[in-house]
Amino acid sequence: MTRGGGGLVTALRDLVRHAPNASWICAATTEPERVLAAAGRPVPAVIGTDAQCDLHLVAVDAAAHHDFYAVIANPLLWFVQHMLWDLATAPNITARELAAWRDGYVRVNEEFAHRLVEVGRASEPGTVVMVHDYHFYLVPALARAAGLDRFLHFFVHIPWPHPDALRVLPLEMRHAIVRGLLGADLVAFHTGRYARNFMLTCQDLLGLEIDESRNTVRYDGRDVAVRFYPISVDPESLRELAATPETEQHERALAATRREMMILRVDRTDPAKNILRGFLAFDRLLELHPELASRVTFLALLQPSRQDVPEYAEYRAAIEKIVDEVNARHGTPDWQPIDLRVEENLARAVAAYRDFDVLVVNGVADGMNLVAKEALVVNQRDGVLALSECTGAHEELGAVALTLAPFDIEQQANALWEALTMPAAERALRHAAALEIVETNNTAKWLTHQLADIRSLRPA
């Protein structure tokens, strides 16, 4: 049971399900895909079980793809947009990064734009072109410059920071990125804060005129619309996932070993997820409340992430070190306070979603965080969501979750205590309210709102 790409793929599958005659352009990453790509013809494909589309595979030169992906997109753009650089010492933009931009990021964007224009030109008039995420910032402007006459929609799935954060990028890169996006007719984000930061970026870094009442940026004689649509989950398919024999088997295993209370986190081992401070807060909780000894377990299900990027490998090592320290400090022969599993195991994650008492989502920056939404949908114990104010999800769920200040260990320890000792009636109320929000703001609504805006923005 695996699911590449997490929540985004689920959302795109739903999108394709709603779009007859959809074409999907993506990179060929395996050898058979490269063979298909070389043939130059689209391949009929099914996403999930029922979403049909034509797949257009783009074969990218391996060296160019490495520079595009492992030098520019991750970590440079990811770190800039999540504000993760230790700016006194990193990044150093050198000739290496400039070459990776030119020969990697720009080149791959050109190849995708080229294919997009081919496919787009063959499409029916009125077809909507959607480009997703920070790997393809240059595609809208390139496609427009090539004369593609279709509605261009771009969705940024990671945070858009304040303008000054973009100054970490060389002038050439930051201008190309913003101008690339402004090639679109509609630029979409997950939250109002990101959308506003993008408008301020256009104003501060490029001197463009913005209209804060209409949420548009004036560029090149056009008004580019800037909007936000919080991405969500599909409750029905999550419940199906939670009812599979594999999930149930993991749930029985968890039930057999669980203590009275279970704190859970499910994350990639990414510095943005703030895993270290989560464990430090738990450490402090056990220090403040020794009566919790042997009664609570912090289950951390972490998927290894980008281990070819040195910062990620170091971060994973730091996680393992801190877990050893906390377990040594508070553990007993038959109780390990933190149960760390570094693995890809969706079934175990969904089983844990069902049974947590407190879910910790304490990221220092997180475009949305779909774990929070997924876990709420299937949880069976009126579990409490402890949610960082620096996640996109906090715009929707902040009022019913316990808010975490991600840099404040003491505040997080106190919030964990509040969550663990919350009266059952309050847990039930908060959980029901959170569930209502997620059920209402589901993936279908995410899509419907975008399509409605596209209809109203598109010339008649």
Added chain:
Amino acid sequence: MTRGGGGLVTALRDLVRHAPNASWICAATTEPERVLAAAGRPVPAVIGTDAQCDLHLVAVDAAAHHDFYAVIANPLLWFVQHMLWDLATAPNITARELAAWRDGYVRVNEEFAHRLVEVGRASEPGTVVMVHDYHFYLVPALARAAGLDRFLHFFVHIPWPHPDALRVLPLEMRHAIVRGLLGADLVAFHTGRYARNFMLTCQDLLGLEIDESRNTVRYDGRDVAVRFYPISVDPESLRELAATPETEQHERALAATRREMMILRVDRTDPAKNILRGFLAFDRLLELHPELASRVTFLALLQPSRQDVPEYAEYRAAIEKIVDEVNARHGTPDWQPIDLRVEENLARAVAAYRDFDVLVVNGVADGMNLVAKEALVVNQRDGVLALSECTGAHEELGAVALTLAPFDIEQQANALWEALTMPAAERALRHAAALEIVETNNTAKWLTHQLADIRSLRPA
């Protein structure tokens, strides 16, 4: 020859010179000062040679002062406002920092506010109260709450970052800081960017109503004015300093050893100053242009700073390491490319100001940077200013300086080359234009504009 506090003290001296019957409230930091403080009476004092005022010394408990200064103001607030934290791992706000806030920062601010209210009540009606810098954010609100009925002016001398940067601080701290400042009638910054960021902070973090056309924040039934006044230097006293025998002696010594070209930097050893990347850019310059060998020296005059803060001690060690590496890589038996002096020596700095060909100011964040202005005033060689876009000074001088992108080593190397090879006529034009800006926007103008705004904002 020493000058405590650098440019700020110069500006305040000029302020006191223009203000008859001025009272200055400051901390007692030496034993004799503590004795005077205990007597509870003001002491007549002269700042510089001719600025007279009454000095009110506040004796602060040593432990409280340590927490106030070495835990909260530096490094926590300094790092937050200069965006220097490696956010994946630092800072960790723990019980220690929360106690230092309460028992240090809050307590010291209360003591200063208490004294300010005493002195302010005894002052003539119409007296203006000015509070300076990030150590005293809480003072305006405390003084107002205590009923002090005088015009309250606050000047922030360091960058004010975008709202999200403030989220590193616990909710209690960030709210207290913003509300503390909003106790003033006028909150002043060095640049329009900082002033705007402050207004956005009021709006985003506290939900306050702002008026971007009038530059006011609505708070507690009042309109708080938000303005910017770029601080400057006093050209006349700098020229006096440059003409002293001590400076001339250093100038002769520099002339005897200098190569054809001299690149200069003068900074505290502060991570915000971006000293490492400056040397990396010079390293790259020598690699790209081996014809510069033996013809250019990078003179770095660095004043040791805050060596009790671990981040500063580490940064200084990293500086020394990189200098050794660059000198080993490019140096010859009779030529060391980088001449590093870690010392307090104002006379040598002023001598070097006179003789540089290129001044490097490449900070990642810098409230103003007065070195750029000081050095321009006394330079005798039509020296070129290479100035980071992330300094406050860039708002005034960006059009006539060569702009540096502080994270981009390659761009800085190329800018250094452009500066070193700039035709004499262009150097002269740029230098004259820069000098004109500094001469016009001098300390007197900085003061006059503030006093004019205070007159127009004060009720008749």
